Amino acid sequence: MSTVTSTRSGGSAATRQAIGRAARRLFHEAGYAGASVRAIAAAAGVDAALVIRYFGSKEGLFLETVAIRGRFDDVTNGPLEGLGRRLVASLLQDRPQQTFDTWRAMLRASDSDRVRERLIAAMEEMFIVPLAPRLTGTRAELRARLVAAQISGLLDAVAILADRRITEASLADLVELYGDSIQALIDRTD
Known part of the structure; x- marks a missing residue:
């Protein structure tokens, strides 16, 4: 079973979490401009369309995964x-x-x-x-x-x-x- 299939069969919550983890890491490493939706999807083991499906856009993904709220x-x-x-x-x-x-x-x-x-x-x-x-x-x-x-x-x-x-x-x-x-x-x- 492929990573994409197993992630999908694990449910939308697992897919969303995998994308979020990959996005956080890549945004921190490469910055907003350097982290493409395709690279994030590849790091999460999912199709790029799923990134857009769950987060709406790269900007939406960034806003949801990179946060400083509550820090202090x-x-x-x-x-x-x-x-x-x-x-x-x-x-x-x-x-x-x-x-x-x-x-x-x-x-x-x-x-x-x-x-x-x-x-x-x-x-x-x-x-x-x-x-x-x-x-x-x-x-x-x-x-x-x-x-x-x-x-x-x-x-x-x-x-x-x-x-x-x-x-x-x-x-x-x-x-x-x-x-x-x-x-x-x-x-x-x-």
């Missing part, structure tokens, strides 16, 4: 005191390679309106929604957005630019210096 939920829902340092520590210590790979894949595909909208929505969900209502003082929503922008900037410096002066700095220094700059936005009361 445990941190952003915690106490505001020391949040800046905890955000930086979480970013650089908790599954950093997975986060960096996902960030790279999302940015490479951000020329797609739907992907860009999903990236903005993910930042909203991860930072603005949990933080803005809890911040005291003026311009709380803007400050929450700037926290998201600072996390994006650190991700860019480490995952995209691979700035050696940052990537080779000690974790303690990055957590202290960058975390305290984020904390200044969180703590501001005027």
